[in-house]
Amino acid sequence: xxxxxxxxxxxxxxxxxxxxxxxxxxxxxxxxxxxxxxxxxxxxxxxxxxxxxxxxxxxxxxxxxxxxxxxxxxxxxxxxxxxxxxxxxxxxxxxxxxxxxxxxxxxxxxxxxxxxxxxxxxxxxxxxxxxxxxxxxxxxxxxxxxxxxxxxxxxxxxxxxxxxxxxxxxxxxxxxxxxxxxxxxxxxxxxxxxxxxxxxxxxxxxxxxxxxx
Amino acid sequence: xxxxxxxxxxxxxxxxxxxxxxxxxxxxxxxxxxxxxxxxxxxxxxxxxxxxxxxxxxxxxxxxxxxxxxxxxxxxxxxxxxxxxxxxxxxxxxxxxxxxxxxxxxxxxxxxxxxxxxxxxxxxxxxxxxxxxxxxxxxxxxxxxxxxxxxxxxxxxxxxxxxxxxxxxxxxxxxxxxxxxxxxxxxxxxxxxxxxxxxxxxxxxxxxxxxxxxxxxxxxxxxxxxxxxxxxxxxxxxxxxxxxxxxxxxxxxxxxxxxxxxxxxxxxxxxxxxxxxxxxxxxxxxxxxxxxxxxxxxxxxxxxxxxxxxxxxxxxxxxxxx
Numbered sequence: 001x002x003x004x005x006x007x008x009x010x011x012x013x014x015x016x017x018x019x020x021x022x023x024x025x026x027x028x029x030x031x032x033x034x035x036x037x038x039x040x041x042x043x044x045x046x047x048x049x050x051x052x053x054x055x056x057x058x059x060x061x062x063x064x065x066x067x068x069x070x071x072x073x074x075x076x077x078x079x080x081x082x083x084x085x086x087x088x089x090x091x092x093x094x095x096x097x098x099x100x101x102x103x104x105x106x107x108x109x110x111x112x113x114x115x116x117x118x119x120x121x122x123x124x125x126x127x128x129x130x131x132x133x134x135x136x137x138x139x140x141x142x143x144x145x146x147x148x149x150x151x152x153x154x155x156x157x158x159x160x161x162x163x164x165x166x167x168x169x170x171x172x173x174x175x176x177x178x179x180x181x182x183x184x185x186x187x188x189x190x191x192x193x194x195x196x197x198x199x200x201x202x203x204x205x206x207x208x209x210x211x212x213x
Numbered sequence: 214x215x216x217x218x219x220x221x222x223x224x225x226x227x228x229x230x231x232x233x234x235x236x237x238x239x240x241x242x243x244x245x246x247x248x249x250x251x252x253x254x255x256x257x258x259x260x261x262x263x264x265x266x267x268x269x270x271x272x273x274x275x276x277x278x279x280x281x282x283x284x285x286x287x288x289x290x291x292x293x294x295x296x297x298x299x300x301x302x303x304x305x306x307x308x309x310x311x312x313x314x315x316x317x318x319x320x321x322x323x324x325x326x327x328x329x330x331x332x333x334x335x336x337x338x339x340x341x342x343x344x345x346x347x348x349x350x351x352x353x354x355x356x357x358x359x360x361x362x363x364x365x366x367x368x369x370x371x372x373x374x375x376x377x378x379x380x381x382x383x384x385x386x387x388x389x390x391x392x393x394x395x396x397x398x399x400x401x402x403x404x405x406x407x408x409x410x411x412x413x414x415x416x417x418x419x420x421x422x423x424x425x426x427x428x429x430x431x432x433x434x435x436x437x438x439x440x441x442x443x444x445x446x447x448x449x450x451x452x453x454x455x456x457x458x459x460x461x462x463x464x465x466x467x468x469x470x471x472x473x474x475x476x477x478x479x480x481x482x483x484x485x486x487x488x489x490x491x492x493x494x495x496x497x498x499x500x501x502x503x504x505x506x507x508x509x510x511x512x513x514x515x516x517x518x519x520x521x522x523x524x525x526x527x528x529x530x531x532x533x534x535x
Contacts (some may be wrong), residue, residue, distance in 0.1 A: 009215055100216040116306060120326035144364035145216065145269035149262065172367055184368040184437065184458065185355035198355045200263075202308055203324065 001038055004098070005046040016106060017051040020113040022084035025055040029073045031062060036173050040077035040096040047105070053113060072165070075174060081108050090158030095170025099142025104151035104168060111152075111159060119160070119203075126207050127160045134210055136166040139178060139188040149200035150187035157206060164210075216286045231318060231330045232256050233534075234525050236518070237309060237471075238337030240266020241511050242501030244292045246335045246518030251299045253526040259296065259303040260321060260329060265289035266339045267465070267502065268511065270361055271382070272389055276408065277511055288511075304329065312471045317534075319496065332534055333525040336472050336484060336492070336499040337518060340465025340509075345377055349432030350461075357438025357458040362386035365460075366393045372457035373398070375441050377429055380406045383462035387421050388414065390460065397421045398454060400443060402428045432459055467503045479505050490521035498525055 005013070026044050030037040041058060048056035061068055061076045071080045075094040083089050089112060097105035110116050118124070136154040140147035154166035171178040171186060181190055189197040195209055234250035236243035239261025251257040263269060271285045280288070296303065307325040312334070314320070319334040342360035344350060350358055359365040362376075366389055374394045376387040379401030387397045397420060404425055405412060415421060430442040430451065440453040467483045476492040476499070477485045483505040490498045498521035501514035 005215065098215060102215045118325065120324055122326075123324070141364055141367055143367070144361065145263065145265070146361070146364065178368075182356060182437065184357055185359045185361075185365045188355055196355075 001042045003046050004039065004043050010046065010050060013047065013106065014050040017047075017054070017109070019115045020051055020053045020110065021115050022113045023053040023055060024084065024109055024112045025057060025082040025086060026079050027057050027059065027067075027071060027082055028077070028079040029059045029061045029064070029068050029071075030077050031060065034076050036096045036170075037077045039098070040079075043096060043098060044079065047109075054109065075169070075177075077173075081112050083112050084114075090162070090165040091155045092165065092167040094167055095173040096142070097168065097170075100145050100148055101140055101142055101151065101168065101170070102148075104148035104155070107148070107152045108155050111156065119156070123203055123207070124160060126211070127157055127164075130157075130161050130163055130210055132163060132213065133192075134161075134164045134213070135192050136164065136206075137169055137181070137190045137193075138167065139169050139171045139181065139183045139186050139190070141171055141186050144186045146200040147187040150189055150197075153201070153203050153206055154189065156203065157210075231332060232258050233331065233529055234258075234333050234335065234522060235260060235319070235321065235329060235331035236335040236337055237261070237312070237321065238266065238335070238339060238501070238503075239264040239303070239305070240268065240337060240339050240501060241292065241515035242266070242339070242503075242518035242521075243335060243337035244296050244518070245515040246337060246498075246500060246522045247296055247301050248299065249519040249522035250335075250525060251296075251301050253522065255333075255522075255526055255529065257299075257301050258329065258331070259301060260309060260323075261303065261305055262308045264293055264303070264305060266337075266514075270363055271385060272363060273385075274511060275410070276381075309471060312475065314475060314494065314497075317496070332529060333496045333498065335490075335518065335521045335525070336469070336476075336497065336503055337501050337514075337521075338468035338471070338503050339514075340467050340502040342461065343464045343466050345429055345432075345461055345463065347429055347431050349434065349438075353432055353434055353438050356436060357434060357456075358432060359458060359460050360462075362389050362460050362462070365458075366390050369394045369458050371395050373455065374458040374460060375400055375454060375456045376460045376462060377401070378462035378464075379403065379425070380462070380464065381408055381411055382464075383407070384411050384415055386460050386462045388418055391418050391420050395420065398456070399423045400427050400429055400441065400454075401425050402446070429459075465502055465509065469503050472497070472499075481505070489524035490517055491524060496525070496528065498522075 048054045078094040081091040158164040158166040233255035236247040307323040311322040321329040373396040384407040426446045484499040500517035
């Protein structure tokens with residue numbers, strides 16, 4: 001498949017990725033034929049060649065089912081972003097992060113590589129105090145300009161507390177799941193399958209909801 | 214296929230750095246303000262959680278001089294590239310949680326704990342979608358009630374949706390939705406306010422119908438939108454339109470909360486400015502949809518940003534602080 005990212009955009013992304021500090025790994029699961037599996041694989045390849053600190057590992061969702069289970073990758077195309085030590089920090093993407101969502105994808109890479117400013121100390125303290133498992137699903141469409149912010153915030157929470165897992169879900173690829181979760185507007189944020197937030201909310205709104213769980 | 218807006222991560226300047234001019238907001242007003250300020254020689258920064266402002270909610274722009282039609286994301290890219298070409302730092306990593314004035318300096322407190330200081334400040338945070346304020350609207354938000362056609366249109370494939378509003382945004386949303394929905398009905402309480410050129414194009418879209426002089430009374434449905442209750446203003450007759458969704462495009466409310474303790478707001482929450490975009494707080498300017506000017510247009514917001522920057526430059530020159 002030809003490259004998905006045009007050269008001018010690739011050049012800009014390369015310049016951003018130049019600030020990466022630590023290496024990261026994109027652990028991608030696909031069966032090579034699902035809806036958008038080929039495109040997602042190509043996008044990840046296009047990004048990975050832009051910086052040697054990005055390590056792309058492609059897994060077969062059937063043959064490597066045990067590994068998919070280990071990383072809790074339940075949907076394909078799907079991938080997790082691992083930190084420099086190969087640790088799963090709860091940052092997951094289900095569906096292709098194209099369109100506006102390229103921004104949350106790049107943000108996840110940069111944040112896990114240690115290239116972004118630290119969080120406010122009070123906010124960080126609240127995140128670290130979370131003492132129960134929190135599963136955050138952020139439903140998006142690729143034409144939604146407000147969605148990457150919500151995904152980025154959810155991923156940030158996950159990076160700073162091992163009990164928090166955060167997943168971007170591209171609603172058009174996972175239509176049945178979107179129906180089950182009654183998604184008709186995005187970004188839709190579902191926490192522990194019962195509480196909901198709408199829109200690109202500040203991190204305090206996420207924390208307020210999580211602290212009420 | 215890619216709407217690439219992420220910025221290189223930048224740490225806010227150390228707290229001892231003081232800018233001459235900071236534009237708070239990444240839409241046409243803020244970015245054009247920054248451009249003009251920098252060209253005047255002011256040390257300048259842009260602070261914006263999202264770049265593009267309300268341009269991000271639209272597809273094509275057809276009323277910006279020099280472009281017969283341009284994709285909104287391309288126009289944003291051009292704005293940002295132009296600002297970048299002058300090496301103006303753009304801080305997008307963190308939201309502003311407070312704006313304070315300490316002696317003669319404005320201090321922006323960021324979510325990540327950072328501080329940005331400036332001698333003058335441009336308030337250009339634009340607006341957020343205005344609500345209809347009818348029964349059912351909040352309860353069915355994201356259950357068929359939407360404020361972003363570009364975001365949510367794919368969920369209404371083959372369905373019937375209503376668009377509330379009669380301005381350019383409403384008509385453009387209806388035409389965008391018509392590509393997905395089987396049928397679109399525009400409902401507006403008075404006459405169209407949209408440009409005639411857009412209305413002419415609307416006539417060619419076969420699956421859009423129009424109900425003017427019609428008031429929306431409520432949005433009905435149990436778990437999701439099922440119908441819209443309306444009243445015909447001519448005869449007063451009430452009826453229901455079966456619908457799977459409603460897109461509300463009736464303008465914006467100003468994002469002025471951060472400034473409420475610093476400047477005079479009118480009764481709609483808009484910042485009151487004079488002919489040079491000055492507020493009643495010395496050194497604080499406002500431009501675009503956050504102000505009380507009635508015409509919400511890209512070119513007007515951009516022009517107001519320029520006026521604010523020029524006024525700020527003159528103000529600093531007069532004070533002799535640069």
